[in-house]
Every structure is written in C-alpha cells, then in structure tokens.
Amino acid sequence: MSRVARTIPSELASPSLTAAATTVDTTTTTNQVTDTTGWKKQAWDAYDKVGELRYVCQRIANSLSRVTLYAADIDPTTGRPSTSPTDNPTAASIVNDIAGGPAGRAALISKLVTHLTVPGEGWIAVISRSIDGQAVEEWHVLSADEITSRGARITLRLQDGTDHPFDPTTDILTRIHRPHPKNSRESDSPVRAALPTLNEITRTSQAIDGAGKSRLAGNGILLLPSEISMPVTEAPQPDPDAPGLPAGAPVTVEKSVTAQDVMVQLQQVMTTAISDPTSAAAMVPIVLKASGEHLDKIRHIRFESEVTETNLKTRDSAIRRLALSLDIPPELLTGVGGTNHWNAWLVDEDAINTHFAPLATLICDALTEAILRPLLAHAGIDGTLFTVWFDLADLAQTPNRGEDAVNAFDRGAISSTALRQALGFGDDDAPAENMTRAEQQQLAVSLVKGAPSLLPMLARLLGMDVDTTQPLAPIGTSTTPATPTPTKAPPRKD
Numbered sequence: 001m002s003r004v005a006r007t008i009p010s011e012l013a014s015p016s017l018t019a020a021a022t023t024v025d026t027t028t029t030t031n032q033v034t035d036t037t038g039w040k041k042q043a044w045d046a047y048d049k050v051g052e053l054r055y056v057c058q059r060i061a062n063s064l065s066r067v068t069l070y071a072a073d074i075d076p077t078t079g080r081p082s083t084s085p086t087d088n089p090t091a092a093s094i095v096n097d098i099a100g101g102p103a104g105r106a107a108l109i110s111k112l113v114t115h116l117t118v119p120g121e122g123w124i125a126v127i128s129r130s131i132d133g134q135a136v137e138e139w140h141v142l143s144a145d146e147i148t149s150r151g152a153r154i155t156l157r158l159q160d161g162t163d164h165p166f167d168p169t170t171d172i173l174t175r176i177h178r179p180h181p182k183n184s185r186e187s188d189s190p191v192r193a194a195l196p197t198l199n200e201i202t203r204t205s206q207a208i209d210g211a212g213k214s215r216l217a218g219n220g221i222l223l224l225p226s227e228i229s230m231p232v233t234e235a236p237q238p239d240p241d242a243p244g245l246p247a248g249a250p251v252t253v254e255k256s257v258t259a260q261d262v263m264v265q266l267q268q269v270m271t272t273a274i275s276d277p278t279s280a281a282a283m284v285p286i287v288l289k290a291s292g293e294h295l296d297k298i299r300h301i302r303f304e305s306e307v308t309e310t311n312l313k314t315r316d317s318a319i320r321r322l323a324l325s326l327d328i329p330p331e332l333l334t335g336v337g338g339t340n341h342w343n344a345w346l347v348d349e350d351a352i353n354t355h356f357a358p359l360a361t362l363i364c365d366a367l368t369e370a371i372l373r374p375l376l377a378h379a380g381i382d383g384t385l386f387t388v389w390f391d392l393a394d395l396a397q398t399p400n401r402g403e404d405a406v407n408a409f410d411r412g413a414i415s416s417t418a419l420r421q422a423l424g425f426g427d428d429d430a431p432a433e434n435m436t437r438a439e440q441q442q443l444a445v446s447l448v449k450g451a452p453s454l455l456p457m458l459a460r461l462l463g464m465d466v467d468t469t470q471p472l473a474p475i476g477t478s479t480t481p482a483t484p485t486p487t488k489a490p491p492r493k494d
C-alpha cells in the first residue's frame with residue numbers, strides 16, 4: 001500500500017482501455033471481476049506449495065522492482081518512446097507521484113509482477129480515504145480474491161484488514177492482465193502451461209515425504225528363531241529358607257528368549273548408550289547364541305518406501321521442465337556448468353531484453369492508459385504524446401561497470417558526471433573549481449606518477465627546474481654527456 005495526498009478527479013473513473021488494462025465501470029457491468037476458481041486457483045496453490053516457483057516469482061519481482069519509471073515523449077515519426085524523461089512538468093509530476101514515490105512504485109511493481117506471473121492478472125486500486133480528517137490517496141495491488149461485487153456495489157478487502165466500498169467518483173480500479181492469444185479478455189500466464197509439471201513436482205515431493213515418514217513410523221519387524229538364547233539379567237530372588245534376609249545380587253543367566261526379551265534388551269542398551277556414550281553398553285555388542293543353522297534365520301523386514309530414488313530423479317526432471325516452461329532464463333533453476341541460481345542472471349545479459357523488458361512494457365502500457373493519459377486529459381494536455389516508460393540500466397549493470405566507465409570516459413564517450421555515478425561518487429566529490437596551490441601540486445604529482453611524460457609541463461608547478469627543450473631521459477639513465485671512446489686506426493697494409 002502506498003499513500004499520497006492527492007484526490008483523483010471524478011471525471012477519470014473510466015479512462016480509455018487497452019488489451020492489458022481494463023478499468024471497472026460499475027454503470028455498465030458488475031461481472032468484471034474474474035473467476036477465482038479453476039486454473040488460477042491451482043496456480044496460486046502451486047505458488048504456495050512449490051518452492052522453485054516461489055523463488056522464480058520473487059527473483060523476477062525483486063529484479064523488476066529496481067526498474068526506473070519515467071514519463072517519456074513519443075516520437076511522432078517512429079512512435080517509439082524517448083530514452084530520456086520528458087520536459088513536460090505535468091507528465092513528469094504524474095509519473096513521479098505514481099504509488100506515492102520511488103519506494104511505493106518499487107513495491108507496486110514487485111507485487112504486480114507476481115500477479116502477472118502466477119494467475120496472469122492483478123488489480124490496481126487507487127482509492128481515496130480520510131485519514132485524520134485529510135483526504136489521502138492510496139495505491140493497492142489486489143487479487144481477484146480480494147474483490148467482491150454484489151450488484152453495482154464493489155468491496156475491496158485491503159491489507160490492513162479493512163473493507164473499502166469502491167466509489168467510482170473518487171476511486172479507480174483497473175485490471176492489468178496478460179491477454180491470452182486466443183481470447184484477449186482471458187488472462188494468460190507462464191504458470192498456466194506449467195501446471196502439469198508443477199503437479200508432478202508436488203506429487204513426487206509428497207511421495208518423498210511419505211517415504212521419510214514411513215521410516216519414522218517404525219523400523220520394521222525383527223524375525224528371530226525360537227532356538228536363540230542370550231544372557232539375561234534376572235532380578236534377585238529371596239532365599240525361601242530365610243525369608244527375613246535381604247535378596248542377593250542380580251544374577252545373569254543364559255536362556256532361550258522371545259522377541260519381547262530381545263526388544264527389552266535392545267531398548268535398555270540403546271538408552272544407556274545414548275545417555276552415557278562412555279559406558280560399556282556403547283562399546284560392547286549384544287550377544288545372541290544359536291546353532292549355525294539358525295543364525296541365518298534372523299531377518300529384519302523394513303516397511304519404508306523403496307521408491308525414493310526414482311522420485312528424486314522424477315522431481316529433478318520436472319524442475320528442468322519447469323525451468324523451460326516459465327518465462328525465465330532456464331539457467332535460473334538448472335544452472336550452467338559452475339553457475340548456480342545465485343549468479344545465473346550473469347550467464348546471458350540478453351535475458352533482460354528477452355524476459356524483463358516485455359513484462360515492464362506491459363506494466364507501463366497499463367499505467368499509461370489507466371493513470372497518465374486520463375490525468376493529462378483532465379489537465380487539458382494531449383495524452384497520446386506521452387507514455388510511462390522504463391529504464392533497465394540498474395539491471396544491466398555488470399560487475400566491471402566501473403572499469404567500463406573509466407574506459408568510456410578516456411574515449412570521451414561519457415561525461416565526468418556519468419563517470420562519478422558509475423563509480424559510486426556524487427557531484428560533491430568533483431574537483432573544486434578554485435583549487436589551492438597545495439591541491440594543484442598534489443594533483444600534478446598524481447598525474448606525473450601515471451604519465452611521467454607530463455613532467456616538463458608540470459615542472460614549474462612542482463617547483464622543479466627542468467629543461468623543457470631537451471627530451472626527458474628514461475628513468476635510470478645518466479644525463480651527463482658520455483665521453484667518446486677513441487677508435488683504433490685500422491691495421492696498416494704493406
């Protein structure tokens with residue numbers, strides 16, 4: 001939820017429509033809130049149950065929340081948005097106020113991306129409420145489950161637990177969706193086609209979980225032949241001839257035992273070994289005695305499921321299929337070589353234009369039709385000349401962005417301001433216009449260290465007497481003229 005102190009004019013309750021943005025008009029129909037059952041309910045269930053799907057949604061949402069939105073002019077010749085913000089102050093102000101500012105826009109885009117990825121649709125509600133006597137505008141992203149309609153009355157269930165009656169004179173409720181290719185009124189999403197794969201992941205995960213629970217439920221049956229005997233400690237018995245005297249010490253005897261006797265002995269030994277690892281019970285094995293033909297009759301029957309390995313392979317295969325079904329780089333889930341899902345986006349920067357840009361375009365188109373152009377029309381400005389557009393520069397930043405900026409600056413491709421921004425510095429870090437002599441000398445020393453050939457030009461600033469008419473001798477050579485070595489006359493020939 002984002003708030004901003006501005007009220008939407010009543011004339012803007014029904015802005016123009018596109019295939020991706022449809023504003024509710026309570027005067028014409030009351031059945032515009034789509035059904036929340038069917039495949040959309042299955043999609044949300046998969047989001048709640050399959051961690052891989054939730055991870056993908058969160059990764060895309062977190063990445064696109066860094067997108068910068070701005071109002072752009074539309075080139076009348078090409079019809080494409082400009083790559084820089086418009087100079088029109090009204091259009092720029094409207095986009096800057098979307099969702100109350102940068103933080104609100106980031107939250108709005110993040111939540112909306114998840115809705116467009118899972119059920120393929122989300123609802124943007126711009127409502128006006130009175131907070132402490134002041135009319136405040138709030139922005140919400142809602143699912144169809146949070147919108148109910150009875151006749152011409154629409155109620156919005158907000159995240160603070162309150163219900164807000166939709167007022168078409170002050171509020172805007174816009175459905176943003178991915179149009180289905182067959183029926184543009186229906187929403188489509190990457191999860192819709194991946195539902196069979198997600199169900200397979202869910203089933204195999206349940207089977208693996210069931211196999212683990214079968215181990216905990218019991219450790220099977222231990223089969224023992226009746227001919228087995230083992231040492232058993234019996235409680236001391238009083239002497240029948242001297243009933244008044246205390247009983248003697250416990251006596252260990254060897255006798256045939258039942259399965260119950262063995263279980264009691266095992267429990268005693270295991271309990272002692274766990275409570276005191278240094279005891280003999282933790283070191284000495286339990287001794288069972290029987291004739292040779294009966295020893296191989298001891299069997300342990302286990303009840304646990306034996307299909308775990310198959311289910312693990314099936315689930316891994318389903319996850320690979322899921323990576324190909326969703327609108328993401330498959331490496332995000334599968335990895336490539338030594339790359340895991342933490343740095344998979346670095347595998348192919350083209351993923352930004354292939355997977356992120358279309359989704360950002362869909363959101364910007366909806367915001368343009370539902371918010372920007374109606375507000376511009378209310379201000380008497382032709383809204384068709386402007387659009388909400390996006391900048392993916394933050395997503396395209398590479399680890400060596402600073403080095404690339406330095407190289408671009410050396411080639412005159414970017415300004416010093418752009419260089420400072422790429423390196424993480426601000427305008428306050430720029431060199432002072434009126435530098436003291438000490439600052440000038442310090443800068444000169446730094447320049448000469450990097451390029452010694454600059455010494456003749458900076459010598460006077462450094463207080464050095466250098467003959468600028470002579471070339472600078474290489475470091476390590478003497479500047480004293482060398483004494484010529486006399487040459488010997490060639491041998492005389494007679």
